[in-house]
Amino acid sequence: xxxxxxxxxxxxxxxxxxxxxxxxxxxxxxxxxxxxxxxxxxxxxxxxxxxxxxxxxxxxxxxxxxxxxxxxxxxxxxxxxxxxxxxxxxxxxxxxxxxxxxxxxxxx
Numbered sequence: 001x002x003x004x005x006x007x008x009x010x011x012x013x014x015x016x017x018x019x020x021x022x023x024x025x026x027x028x029x030x031x032x033x034x035x036x037x038x039x040x041x042x043x044x045x046x047x048x049x050x051x052x053x054x055x056x057x058x059x060x061x062x063x064x065x066x067x068x069x070x071x072x073x074x075x076x077x078x079x080x081x082x083x084x085x086x087x088x089x090x091x092x093x094x095x096x097x098x099x100x101x102x103x104x105x106x107x108x
Contacts, residue, residue, distance in 0.1 A: 092104055
């Protein structure tokens with residue numbers, strides 16, 4: 001297959017997917033254009049500068065986020081990444097037909 005074959009296939013695909021284009025409704029275009037020119041943008045409400053209380057709350061939230069991140073990093077940096085296995089006596093192993101393996105233990 002060459003590039004010209006690809007181009008022909010893409011052209012045929014585009015023709016098959018494109019539908020007929022409806023004629024332009026000039027009355028509707030004028031009506032929508034008039035509505036767009038009459039529309040006004042609403043003024044932004046609220047103070048332009050955040051209040052002192054809002055700044056304090058944002059600072060407290062940021063400090064809490066930093067504290068949570070530092071605490072999480074300290075807990076994760078413990079270094080003990082070994083598997084958690086309960087102490088106990090092995091009872092048996094089970095393998096299902098679906099390939100799921102299970103292990104049972106008796107814990108005193």
